[in-house]
Amino acid sequence: MELLSTNLCFNGEHRRYRHRSATLACDMEFAVFLPPTAVRGEAAVPVLYWLSGLTCTDQNFMQKAGAQKLAAELGLAIVCPDTSPRGVNLPGEDDSYDFGSGAGFYVNATQQPWAPHYRMYDYVTKELPQLVEDHLPLNGQRSVSGHSMGGHGALICALKNPGMYQSVSAFAPITNPVNCPWGEKAFT
Template identity: 75%
Template sequence: MTTPDELELISVNKSFGGWLKRYKHRSKTLGCEMVFAIFLPPAAEERDVPLLWWLSGLTCTDENFTQKAGAQRVAAELGLAFVCPDTSPRGTDLPGEHDSYDFGSGAGFYLNAEQAPWNKHYRMYDYVTEELPALVREHFPLNGREAISGHSMGGHGALICALKNPGRYTSVSAFAPIANPTQCPWGEKALGGYLGDDRESWKAWDACELIAAGARVDEIKVDQGDADNFYQDGQLRPEALEAACQDAGIDLTLQMRPGYDHSYFFIASFIDDHLRYHAHHLRSA
């Protein structure tokens, strides 16, 4: 496959018979250069394949999942492609952008910022639901069926993307998602900084609030480690998501995993379950 003019191939590695490729492109949505990774299973050389979106968490890039989760083996077996976007705009160098790990660089929270100066570049929701999907659909052998998953801030992203786009994704799952960001310190800092002081506007980017307002998906799969210090500190609030889903009649499978923390050791332990879960729904779509 030749590289399109609008994509710059950064690296390519063969993995379990498939190909892991990293590309750079100019994002019109974000106004900067962005990098994403795509894994194409061996089946993609013969036919169009389904796609899983993976959204990573705070401080991460497109590389964390591909290097640490161990997803390529089962994705190759299942004939499943996956795409890993970056977690924020890069190279914009806004005032204070690099001052903390939980706001600005590496912490885009998959929303569209409304406050200056962030609103010029920090439009990660539009990037991961519109611009990047259009780009990968145009240039790679994908069959149009898509699922979505993510970790922590990316788990929050996966949940809101699915809830705000009913029918777009065949399935949604998350590892240790920030499930109720309007009610936790991480979320209050990010939502306040990107959106301003009007807490009502924050609800459009909170999975629990979206469900309370009528947003629906058929089912959600979540894994949460009980030794996760961010869970213990109240940053993740899976119990709020459980209550919201129960009230709305959404089938939530919330599995508490004894002894597991917030790291990629946790994700690598259960990623096969999530890949098979999504592959089942993608085949049934």
């Protein structure tokens, strides 16, 4: 796990990391906010996994939401994964804004050539939590939340893993993806 940057934020730290993902067979980047208690080594803290929406990266929520202030006050870490693998150079992967890069839907692809890389469900429910919980001062208490495509991902992750998360929240989720244009394109 390579630290790319650290910025002070509400007496905590906003960090960006890169690592080689075995699940996705590519390098992945993710953002983390650690509250002051975790940065100072006073306590391991609970974590909110934020799953961003269509076309976003690991940086959108951290840069635009302003959640760090409240997270610092509550002693809550935030982990923001990217929304898809990047740079795997699949045919058609970057031809459209709403399919491929930036649009992993937090599911595991089942068809070639997508299946070896687009395994975002396994990444956000297994590999990423194991990685950050092994390397950062997190106490194992998890919540998951997201917006739009990320709201869909949050619901799927929580519903398929009872007991893994203390809470789940979905903001304007794509709850029936096979019946909306984005989902029809991705799932058919």
